[in-house]
Amino acid sequence: xxxxxxxxxxxxxxxxxxxxxxxxxxxxxxxxxxxxxxxxxxxxxxxxxxxxxxxxxxxxxxxxxxxxxxxxxxxxxxxxxxxxxxxxxxxxxxxxxxxxxxxxxxxxxxxxxxxxxxxxxxxxxxxxxxxxxxxxxxxxxxxxxxxxxxxxxxxxxxxxxxxxxxxxxxxxxxxxxxxxxxxxxxxxxxxxxxxxxxxxxxxxxxxxxxxxxxxxxxxxxxxxxxxxxxxxxxxxxxxxxxxxxxxxxxxxxxxxxxx
Ligand SMILES: [Zn+2]
Numbered sequence: 537x538x539x540x541x542x543x544x545x546x547x548x549x550x551x552x553x554x555x556x557x558x559x560x561x562x563x564x565x566x567x568x569x570x571x572x573x574x575x576x577x578x579x580x581x582x583x584x585x586x587x588x589x590x591x592x593x594x595x596x597x598x599x600x601x602x603x604x605x606x607x608x609x610x611x612x613x614x615x616x617x618x619x620x621x622x623x624x625x626x627x628x629x630x631x632x633x634x635x636x637x638x639x640x641x642x643x644x645x646x647x648x649x650x651x652x653x654x655x656x657x658x659x660x661x662x663x664x665x666x667x668x669x670x671x672x673x674x675x676x677x678x679x680x681x682x683x684x685x686x687x688x689x690x691x692x693x694x695x696x697x698x699x700x701x702x703x704x705x706x707x708x709x710x711x712x713x714x715x716x717x718x719x720x721x722x723x724x725x726x727x728x729x730x731x732x733x734x735x736x737x738x739x740x741x742x743x744x745x746x747x748x749x750x751x752x753x754x755x756x757x758x759x760x761x762x763x764x765x766x767x768x769x770x771x772x773x774x775x776x777x778x779x780x781x782x783x784x785x786x787x788x789x790x791x792x793x794x795x
Contacts, residue, residue: 537551537552537598537599537762538550538551538598538599538600539551539552539575539596539597539598539599540596540597540598540599541575541577541588541590541594541595541596542594542595542596542597543588543589543590543591543594544589545588545589546589548577548588548589548590549577549599550575550576550577550578550596551575551576552573552574552575552576553574553575553576554568575596577590597613598613598762600612600613600762600763605765607768608694608767608768609693609757609765609766609767609768610765610766610768610771611763611764611765612762612763612764613761613762613763613764614764615674615756615764615765615766616673616674616756616759616760616764617650617672617673617674619674619754619756619766619771620646620672620673620674620754621646622771623672623754623771623774623775623778624644624645624646624672624778625644626775627644627775627778627779627782628644630775630779631779631782631783636783638782638783639786639787640667640785640787640788642782643664643666645657645660645664647659647660647736650673650735650736654735654736654738654739656736657671657736657739657740658739658743661739661740661743661744661747662743662744665743665744666740666747667747667748667788667789668709668747668748668749668785668789668791669737669740669741669747669748669749669750670709670713670749670750670752670778670781670782671735671736671737671740671749671750671751671752672751672752672753672754672774672778673735673736673737673751673753673754674753674754674755674756674759674764674766675689675691675698675700675727675753675754675755675756676688676689676691676755676756676759677691677692677693677755677756677757677765678690678691678692679691679692679693679757680757680758689725689727689728691725691727691755692725692755693755693756693757693765693766693767693770694755694767694769694770695723695725695755695770696717696722696723696724696725696770696773697717697722697723697724697725697752697753697754697755697770697773697774697777698724698725698726698727698752698753698754698755699713699714699717699724699725699726699727699750699751699752699753700726700727700728700729700733700737700750700751700753701726701727701728701729702728702729702730702731702732702733702751703729703730703731703741704732704733704737704738704740704741704742704749704751705733705737705741705749705750705751706741706748706749706750706791708748708791708792708793708794709748709749709750709791710750712781712784712785712791713750713752713777713781716777716780716781716784717777719780720776720777720780722773722776722777722780723773724773724777725755727753733751735751735753737749737750737751748791748792752774752777752778752781753774754766754770754771754774755767755770
């Protein structure tokens, strides 16, 4: 894979090197691990490497671009969860364009470090102290070969946002989201978890005195690879569902009680 090393002198291109098949003993070969992988930036000495501005701790990203498949799917790295940032920004844009006046304060939060323990969501939930949290993340499409539709949820890209049932999800808020989807003819899929959603929802739900939280996920293929894939209409439907839900939440609405 080609990579970019981010240094104070700018971006330095490099590659993950790996010996050719001809010179390897495949029977005894160690799989790639943190112990044997390396980056080659075309230098012959440590001094040369350092001259490029590279040091321990430099951030490295895969040199991959977004592409489209069959005018239907976006393919790219870290769509989980850069696409979430895009979708909430679009929500803000739609609310602004529709001149929607909300009877409450709306915070759009693109929180960091979800993958390493929901840390950003923990911090921001305590700072904002929200009454309601609608969280968006990605969820596994399980239609491709080697996935298991029987043990994992049967979820497909193109069939709409995924709504999760689970302890961290507040049922009355989820009902409102489902009613909103039906009213606006937005397709959706269901999944259920017994413990954690594995998303920022867990951090918001149990922050402060408890926050009514729900999760609207975007189906995604090949999670945590450089070729994560999402469906165009699913993106549109997640944006629509979040936007329409935000529009029907009332000032001071307490989701512990049914309206
Ligand atoms: Zn992830």
